[in-house]
Amino acid sequence: MSYESPIRELLVTGGKTAGDVTADICRPLEGKPTKLWWLGFTISVICLGILVYTLALTSFIGLGMWGINKTVGWAWDITNFVWWVGIGHAGTLISAILLLFRQKWRMSINRSAEAMTIFAVMCAAIFPLFHMGRVWIGPVWALPLPNAFGSLWVNFNSPLLWDVFAISTYFSVSLLFWYLGMIPDIATIRDRASTPIRKFMYRFFSMGWNGSARNWARYEVVSLILAGVSTPLVLSVHTIVSMDFATSVIPGWHTTIFPPYFVAGAIFSGFGMVLTLLVIARKVLKLEAYITIGHLDAMCRVLLLTGSMVGLAYITEFFIAWYSGVEYERYAFLNRMAGPYWWAYWSMMTCNVISPQLFWVKKWRRNPNFIFFMSIVVNIGMWFERFVIIVTSLHRDYLPSSWVMYSPTPTEIGIFIGTLGLFFTCFFLFARFLPVINMSEVKSILPHSHNNEAESVHQPEVVTH
Amino acid sequence: MENKTQYWKGIEELNREPEFVQLSKNEFAEGLPLDEVLNESDLNLSSNRRDFLKFFGFSVSAVALAACNKAPVKNVIPYVVQPEEVVPGVPNYYASTFKGTPVVVKTREGRPIKLEGNTKSSITGGGLDAAGQASVVTLYDSKRLPLPLKKGERSNWALVDKEITAALQSAESSGKGIRIVSGPVMGPVTQSIINDFKAAYPSARQVVYQGISYDGIYQSNEMCFGKAVIPTYRFANAEVVVSFGADFLGTWLNTLQYTRDYTSKRVPTKENPVMSRHIQFEGNMSLTGANADYRFPLRPSQEGQALMSLYNALAKQMGLTQLATPTKLEVAGNGIEESAKVLAGAKGKSLVVSGSNDPYIQSLVNQINLMLDNYGKTIDLDNYYMLRGGDVSFSDFVKEAGSLGAVIFYNCNPVFDTPEGAALKASLENVKLKVSTGYYQDETASICDFVAPDVHFLESWNLTEISRGKYSFTQPTIAPVFETRQAETSFAIWSNNAAIANNEFNYYEYIRNWAKNNIYDGVLGFDAWWNQSLHDGVFDKPELTPQVPSNNVLASDLVAKINTKVGNNDLILYTKVGMGDGSDGNNPWLHELPDPVSKITWDNYLALSLHDANELGIEQGDLVSVSNGKTTLDKVPVLIQPGQARGSFGIALGYGRSMGVKDVIGLDAFPFVGKMNGTSSYYVSDVTIAKVDGHYELAQTQTHHSIEGRDIVREATLAEFAKDSKVENHDELGRMRNEEGKLYNLWREFDYKGHKWGLAIDMNACTGCSACVVACSLENNVPVVGREEVRRRREMHWMRIDRYYAFRQEGEYLTREKDYDKMEDHQYVKAVHMPMMCQHCENAPCETVCPVLATTHSTEGLNQMTYNRCIGTKYCANNCPYKVRRFNWFRYNDNDDFNYYMNNDLGKMVINPDVTVRTRGVMEKCSMCVQRIQSGKLNAKLEGRKIKDGEIKTACQQTCPAGAIVFGDMNDPESQISKEFMNDRAYKVLEEIDVKPSVRYMTKIRNVEEKKSVSTAQH
DSSP states (O other), rough: OOOOOOBBBOOOOOOOHHHHHHHHHHHHHOOOOOOHHHHHHHHHHHHHHHHHHHHHHHHHGGGGGSSOOOOOOSSSSHHHHHHHHHHHHHIIIIIEEEHTOGGGGGGHHHHHHHHHHHHHHHHHHHEEEEEEEETTTHHHHSSOOSSSSSSSSOOOOOOOOOOOHHHHHHHHHHHHHHHHHHHHHHHHHHHHOOSSEEEEHHHHHHHHHOOOOHHHHHHHHHHHHHHHHHHHHHHHHHHHHHHHTTEEEEEOOOOTTTTHHHHHHHHHHHHHHHHHHHHHHHTTTTTTTSSSSHHHHHHHHHHHHHHHHHHHHHHHHHHHHHHHHHHHHHHHHHHHHHTTTTTHHHHHHIIIIGGGGGGGGGHHHHHHHHHHHHHHHHHHHHHHHHHHHIIHHHOOSOOGGGOOOOOOOOOHHHHHHHHHHHHHHHHHHHHHHHHHHHHHHHTTTGGGGGGGOOOOOTTBBBOOO | OOOOOOOOOSHHHHTTTHHHHHHHSSSSSSSOOHHHHHHHTTTGGGGGGHHHHHHHHHHHHHHHHHHHHHOOOOOOOOSSSSSSTHHHHHHTTEEETTTEEEEEEEEETTTTEEEEEOOOTTTTOOOOOOOHHHHHHHOOOTOOOOOOTTTEOOOOOHHHHHHHHHHHHHHHTTTTTTEEEOOOOOOOHHHHHHHHHHHHTTTTTEEEEEOOOOOOHHHHHHHSSOSEEEEOOGGGGEEEEESSSSSTTTSSEEEEEEEEHHHSSSSOOSSSSOEEEEEESSOOOOOOHHHHHHHEEGHHHHHHHHHHHHHHHHHHTTTTOOOOOOOOOTTTTTHHHHHHHHHHHHTTSSEEEEEOOOOOHHHHHHHHHHHOBBBBBEEEEEEOOOOOOSBBBBBHHHHHGGGOOOEESOOOOOHHSSTTTHHHHHHGGGOSSSEEEEEOOOOGGGGSSEOOOOOOOOGGGEEEEEEEEEEEEESSSSSSSSSSOHHHHHHHHTTTTTHTTTTOOHHHHHHHHHHHTTTTSSSSOOOHHHHHHHHEEEEEEEOOOOOOOOOEEEEEEETTTSSSOOOOSEEEEEOBBBTTTTTTTTTHHHHHHHOOOOOESSSSOOOHHHHHHHHTOOOTTTTEEEEEEOOOOOOOOEOTTTOOOOTEEEEEEEEEOOOSSSOOSOOOOOGGGGTEEEEEEESSSSOOOOOOEEOOOOEOOOOOOSSSSTSSSSEEEEHHHHHHHTTTOOOGGGBBBBBOOOOOOSOOOOOSSOEEEEEETTTTTOOOOOOHHHHHHHHHHHOOOOOOHHHTOOOOOEEEEEEEEEEEEETTOOOOOOTTTTTTTOSSSHHHEEOOOOOTTOHHHHHHHHOOOOEEEEEESSEEEEGGGOOOOHHHTTTOOOOOOEEEOOOSSOOOOOOGGGSSTTTGSSTTTTTOOOOTTOOOOOOOSHHHHHHHHHHHHHTSSSOOOTTOOOOHHHOOOOOOOOEETTTTTTTTTHHHSSSSTTTTTTTOOOOOOEEEEEEEOOOSSSOOOTTTOOO
């Protein structure tokens, strides 16, 4: 019995040949940077400077430079941390889980999504490091290093320690995966390089790749292994991040639903950020033929799915708060909705629950301008989700005598803007020096690589399972 | 046995070849391959010398450069001859006296670092208030004058003495008169010295005034009974207390004694469920009002009417003649009738007090107390409170000041703390000699020709008579920090008598002689008596049996004299707990101490009712101008104060000191103090309040004021408690318990083999006076962080007192923000004070979340902080349900942004060497005074015994005048804390989250008739 799936869109349009692919994708790397690139890069570097300055203020003067206080001990710092880590999740999901599920549409977006993961995790890591009162020793002491202090050891009960392992594992595996996938492409650029420096650099990083069958065989195997290693990370990293809250006693944090809810939220926000980046990149780098409307459509469906999951989680939380009968829980959730930070809560609800539902409309799923706008909305919404969870739970907990309000200082805002600067600086450099699309994989999904000689532009591909 | 066997190494040796013989003389027979080694290509011997010089040169210059780094010089000065009693690391304690409160001074290596109440005192029983606790910081205040001043310039004692004596003599001979101006002199020996001075200069007179005057009480007692004294009020004998604006637990007269006596009647037990009833009529929401069972808002201008009505209501009940009053008296709802009813039922066991300074109002109060048979029982005119008056009244002095020859201000600051300050300043310009003995260049000292700074009380000898026959000794605990001299010595020197001319004056001997002649009881030998009294710090003569005085005044005669005109807007001038009249206005701890009711630090403000604020269109954070026509204060921040009587506005005195302080803090309201019936009046009627431009945020340590209906504070009425001693305190977690009665939980049980420390806090005893807050902070080197940081909600107090309001509406109390926010009137309010510190949980949420194990559980049940290990993730603070953890946001010592006492070497002398000064970036919190526990354990170990219950006291417990805090070992079934924990009122805050706190609170019982509050309406 055979099932014939509906006709699918082409994954690469424009009748590209393998040669076109190489030329198109290498073009941004080999030409001179455009004015637009310089503009974006300059702004990003300025923001990066803000990051350095504000982190220096924090480290040399004290955490008092932030707006946190005796009751609200975490605010923008951990909000930003969770937000950035969440953003990273899309890359891992695309490169690992979609690889295992043989979703070929991932091939033209996985490279940049993985790059985004790396940069987002770098940005995320800044916050747990610098939120430490004694940043000069904290990062070392939080590691289980052998030492000369007798039985001095880390606390394996603490979710913060789990974070240390989770984030460092996540970063190293993601980096490895990303780099490994790039080796064939780097070799291609090496072969096309004209200046000695480029030749040297790309030769160095291509690690002697020669495109032999043996190379390819090992490449495929290692990719699969790394995909297997990364797959649990998609679920585990944000699960552990969520445990920073779930294992506490604070109403609004002490919630068993957090692990799946955080993972769904992470993928939601990650796809939001991927869309933000790719909608621009496909335009600026003229890659519309590779990152097609169909790709955007697929990602919008992921947004729709995960957004609905997140919405369900919000509603479940509310129900459980009421159903538990615990007055502190009930208050915490009522306070989110109607307390002094109601605006943050309703921003979150609007952006994360209501707005993704618009993607039920196919026309809107296929409109890049609308998608870009929505991706920003999703990013804002997910930032507010973390803010709501962290700040509105802390600012009014058990004893009303300690209830406070929190507002950020310029230093905190500067650090957040600074991490955006770091992220985009890295991304601009990435787009300038590395292929933003996996050339070798994309070549495998060119229409004519599947015995379909007709190069008519909109010829649908028929896949038989 | 000789071994003749020969071994040979080779054939060459056996043959003894000449070549071999020759070579064997060398150390290495075969030679070393030196050439081979040295000629290897990579060892370029030809430039060896140059390389050597290069390396040598580099090393020398590197070492020289490294040595150029100037290491800071820190001087450690060892004892050359160790004083006999000083053992490094072991504190010495000396008895002393702070402003009429017996204290014990803890010194370390010769530095006083902490004051504690003197438990031997029959007046305080060991309590000490916030101002007393903070006063040790003043000793090391760098703003104190280090030398005598002449015309504002630094001078020396010899010159100053010579010139002052000469000027005094010329003033004397000119016949213009000499005046010594001072606050009340509680020291009989000081008074004797002043008397000597007056004998030396016959034209000298003494002017005694009080910044905060109680003249009305003197005068009324003189008028009524011919005894110009302030009586001792015995709250311990009073079953009904009715107070008209007297803040006797916070700021009114001898608060420590009153607090102790009052609370002794306020703690009902299962066996004896009785307590006194306290009714308060007042305008401001005072600490005393916050503790009252019933509190009625009453403006001070209504007080005369209210007292007359009370008199009439009582007279009616007792069948006596009522007063013919000019107006119909309808004040404070039915409060007056209710009060009369309970007062009449407690004749001889009640007490009516008034905070008014009007002698006629006080006389009427006397008449009421007479009617109630309270004299000799709850009011003692014979063992009176010792605030002495002088020869000349202050007003007369101000009038004649311009014509005087010399004025000496003895430790007082009348230019600041009297309403006539400006007039005084002007008229003093013509006076030839003006001397101040204060230890600051304050408002008065700065207009003086000479400042002869007195020593701090911790540097001096003295003797104080607190109440009649109750003496307290002051002994120096440190050599004067500056080149200051005790004022008594100065007076003696300026008296210019023969002994002094020979430099023989010795104030210590003078006190000894005085004591020998005046108070020595002759039971022991004098030296033995003296040593014993100094050791104990206190000496009590037998009390007189209080008599019922004969009355000279008819209540009906008072009616005409008492103000019955009710003003429109009454401005109430009150003093704050701690700050008082502002004389210690440079003490950072008094500013950082949150007001016990408003929880505001670092400012005074205009307190007004919500109703008035709405009428005037004022919101929290606005600024207003306050004017009574003559005086105007501009840009006064406002506080909308629940409980404030409508039409009354409160502003604290003692703020706005402009000289002798680091910063001007608050606004000076003394110019508003007026006169009524000859005495200072601390309210002004018909003031105008107008909103002005600007916004000001008061630094408040608590900004949410209700418990939101949560089961945090448990309270019940006395009637309910008498019926069921476990009222509000029944176990409602039954289903969550296993067979052993323990709550099911995930965690391993701890096994406490030795001690298990805990605290019990009785909310019925706690008045909220906040002495513990300062005591804890000084004991544990908690930094002062200043107004801006308090605004950012980062005060560092390890111990705080939570104050919650419940708002009454239609007989019910509202505790939820959403409910009371709709109310238009917050006049009717009740308050509860809840001391809160680290609860030392067994299942501490902070311990599990620390990634580096910086906070851990001790084998004795303490939750310990290891500062050195802390990396400052703040997760522990987030996860603390009680929010008691404090983070070091900045470095608070040696940091110019925090220019308080920890920022200079002198100020740092007050730091407790037993407690680490925390660095930036670490978390800290209450340690249950672990250093005291350790020292108690060590002492017991050295003496080879077990720790006695009550031997170790935490700093908060020690200072508590109400005895509301009990610390001890829960593993000792005989200990007081074990008994307290068995109390039916004992409960754990947030028991349901099962963190198992080691601190228990006692249900608050109120002696009220009304239905219990809705505070725990969830059940």
